[in-house]
């Protein structure tokens with residue numbers, strides 16, 4: 001196998017590697033070149049190629065499910081020429097999908113092939129646990145590894161306590177407190193990010209500020225910059241797919257800011273692995289965890305291992321997901337088995353730790 005295309009060309013900074021090169025062999029022999037999709041609009045797309053950015057026409061059959069249309073982060077095969085054409089997509093490792101509120105039953109693909117999903121949570125105001133759980137479910141479902149970043153640690157009375165409280169919501173997820181003001185946690189964060197990274201979180205959570213700190217530049221638009229733009233113009237063109245100095249790629253598309261759940265059964269199972277684990281101990285396989293005898297979920301509530309709030313959030317997100325999924329086609333799911341095992345292990349350690357604390 002030849003590595004001449006894979007290692008020191010311009011695409012490796014965007015995540016191209018030997019494995020992708022191998023899956024591209026037949027496209028290479030057909031005279032096609034690899035490209036990563038930066039953005040799609042009006043039947044055309046912006047892509048990055050080995051020789052730099054290009055605008056390409058979409059020349060592939062419309063898929064039955066629009067979720068399978070090209071989106072930011074996709075790897076594609078391009079036919080070069082005076083009018084470059086995108087003729088095929090490489091198989092995705094995963095995709096972040098937004099449930100559309102429209103009449104159509106389809107979701108919208110926001111970012112493909114994401115490895116790390118940063119869930120940004122501001123410590124400047126009380127956190128919203130359900131929102132965090134929702135974003136974690138979305139991340140897991142997309143095949144990405146979530147990382148919780150507590151921003152604005154300089155504004156928190158007790159950041160250490162906040163990390164502990166939020167880590168409880170998120171078995172198997174690293175939680176890092178950061179501050180753009182003091183630089184706290186930025187090295188730890190940079191080290192926790194691998195591959196293609198997205199920043200999720202509500203407006204004002206500090207995503208752009210984090211992104212700029214990671215990039216070491218002011219490429220992304222921040223609240224502070226906008227405040228100076230007194231005309232309310234938000235026309236700054238976002239760089240939607242940018243290599244990070246320490247390796248990896250940052251995707252920042254506007255649609256990622258404020259996504260709902262769609263078809264995220266597995267993602268929810270992972271966020272609420274603790275509840276799923278309790279439920280396995282219930283006497284009845286179809287236990288509704290209300291007043292059934294031998295309900296291990298109710299027992300966990302009684303013992304304090306599980307909070308009412310978390311159980312309510314679980315039920316609410318399950319209803320929301322069931323509603324969204326009933327409107328959508330079945331989609332490709334990422335396999336999460338090894339992660340589930342890691343989460344189960346981390347839960348066991350947590351419970352063992354609590355037991356030891358109680359006994360001492």
Ligand SMILES: Nc1nc2c(ncn2[C@@H]2O[C@H](COP(=O)(O)OP(=O)(O)OP(=O)(O)O)[C@@H](O)[C@H]2O)c(=O)[nH]1
Pocket residue numbers: 151152153154155178179180181182201202203204205206207208209210221222223224257
């Ligand atoms: N004190 C403090 N302020 C911060 C920190 N990080 C961000 N901010 C401020 O919080 C505000 C919101 O930050 P942004 O980075 O624009 O938030 P965002 O999540 O990108 O918001 P949207 O673009 O609306 O989605 C800005 O005024 C930032 O200057 C921090 O670590 N400490």
Ligand SMILES: [Zn+2]
Pocket residue numbers: 279282283287288289290292294295296297298
């Ligand atoms: Zn039960």
